[in-house]
Amino acid sequence: MTPARVLVRLRLNAFRNYMTAALDLGPRHLVLVGPNGAGKTNLLEAISLLSPGRGLRRAGFETLAAHGSDGAWAVAATLDTPDGPVDLGTGSGPGETGRRVRINGANARAVEALSAYLRILWITPAMDGLFTGPAAERRRFLDRLVTTLIPDHSASVGEFEKLMRQRNRLLEEDGDPLWLGAIEGQMAERASAIHFARADCLAHLQGLIAETLGAGAFPAAGLALTQLFEDMAVPEAPDALEALLRMRWQQDRALDRAAGRTLLGPHRIDFEVVHAQKNMPAALGSTGEQKALLIGLVLAHARLVRQMTGIAPFLLLDEIAAHLDPARRAALFDALEGLGTQAFMTGTDPVLFAALGARAQTIAVRDGRFLAEP
Ligand SMILES: Nc1ncnc2c1ncn2[C@@H]1O[C@H](COP(=O)(O)OP(=O)(O)OP(=O)(O)O)[C@@H](O)[C@H]1O
Structure with missing residues (x-):
């Protein structure tokens, strides 16, 4: 089932270990692979901040800026929806403890306004x-x-x-x-x-x-x-x-x-x-x-x-494959198909995602940078 909503572009600015990074995506699931500390969870966290709340680590907004920067950070995304593309963005300025949300270039009155365009669910090792x-x-x-x-x-x-x-x-x-x-x-x-x-x-x-x-x-x-x-x-x-x-x-x-x-x-x-x-x-x-x-x-x-709600939620699945036996892993990948959504998964070992085959795009991450497919 092709997702009705697709996150087609993601940009990060001074977000954790990413200085400036951009990622173009298709309608397939995304698998991020890389060694410990590469920035895989950070990327999922950035996506999670496109929903109300403090994201998948429940971190303070003032801790999200790249260490040693001026304290400002930003995450921007373009979403393809049945009604056309939507630009979403969130971030904080230097010294700010809250965050702002922008939708199609205009400041949103509340962070809950994001929910009109997308819903996000996640599973993390925590x-x-x-x-x-x-x-x-x-x-x-x-x-x-x-x-x-x-x-x-x-x-x-x-x-x-x-x-x-x-x-x-x-x-x-x-x-x-x-x-x-x-x-x-x-x-x-x-x-x-x-x-x-x-x-x-x-x-x-x-x-x-x-x-x-x-x-x-x-x-x-x-x-x-x-x-x-x-x-x-x-x-x-x-x-x-x-x-x-x-x-x-x-x-x-x-x-x-x-x-x-x-x-x-x-x-x-x-x-x-x-x-x-x-x-x-x-x-x-x-x-x-x-x-x-x-x-x-x-x-x-x-x-x-x-x-x-009529909106299939994006799924952020951090280190999901590690504890699952091969049969459960295959069942999870099959179950994702029926949900009609894009899933974003991370792992240190690409072999664990082999059963996804052409259903996923794999991107390698190293030190806050994206490399070509491994
Ligand atoms: N505010 C920040 N500024 C700069 N770097 C940061 C900041 N917060 C966290 N980091 C670093 O980002 C790096 C990547 O963290 P992340 O949790 O994304 O790793 P990961 O690829 O998911 O690794 P693992 O496989 O160990 O879970 C870590 O080295 C972490 O110390």
Whole structure:
């Protein structure tokens, strides 16, 4: 399936170990090969910054400029879309801690504006411990998935957390109850939207995983959010959840004051993944099995994003082939075809990508420069 959206040109300026670099691409997948420290992940990170957020390393924008430069960096891309080419760019000036986004030469009002043109999903080695690590990492992962469906979701999570910190401070200072009530009301509004966005995303994903990835290399996963309330079910209507949370936070003020934090809310939720064929928590799988589960989840999500938004998300797959046996690798490459998207993959050994054949363009990277096909 030929992708409807293709990243045809990428330019980097003073971005990490790239001084100036340009890459012209066709509709095929891209495989970047090179030794450790060549700049493969840096290139994926540059592409990831064409979506809202801090990119696949969650790095501070002020750390992205080439070491020893004046602190300015820029990433620019040309995207072929069904409506014609679109120029996208992002970057920071010297000493800036934020970043700006430009679309077809004009400053965008918000970074979320990028989502009208492309969506991006990624898998990196840092996610290898996703199922065994802390709940906060899984929550962040889930929120990133939701954000590829609902671009404002991450901003809502950020606003909720900011309000919650205000509530915690007010509790500590024994602040005005009226003021507390107002903050709890705003928290409840966001918390309800956040909860239902996460739950809906998992419910849709669950259906798609069973349908498309149930058998074979990427085992079907059972997905569920942990309980929001220990003692009662979540009401089905968003308004009812909002009202209930407002009431519970008001009731729990003394408890939360003693604990020094807000004990109840969407910031405490985890999500569980079960290896359905083995009926076993994902965390008990082998390294390769966990990787396959993660890939299954992300590929199913890519399908979901395409179904719900009409945009097939680009996939950034950093060091993806390393832990997969040859059968799973071949299955991954075949699965990419059905998604109708461009994938960008990295590895130190081109042999691992041989099964892609003519479906991919291979570019060698050395010291922040692109070489011809190896
Ligand atoms: N701000 C920066 N300025 C200059 N160089 C940087 C900056 N940030 C990172 N680097 C360097 O960029 C180089 C390439 O890093 P990158 O993570 O892209 O390597 P890689 O090709 O993915 O390697 P590996 O196979 O080890 O994962 C590293 O040597 C790193 O130290």
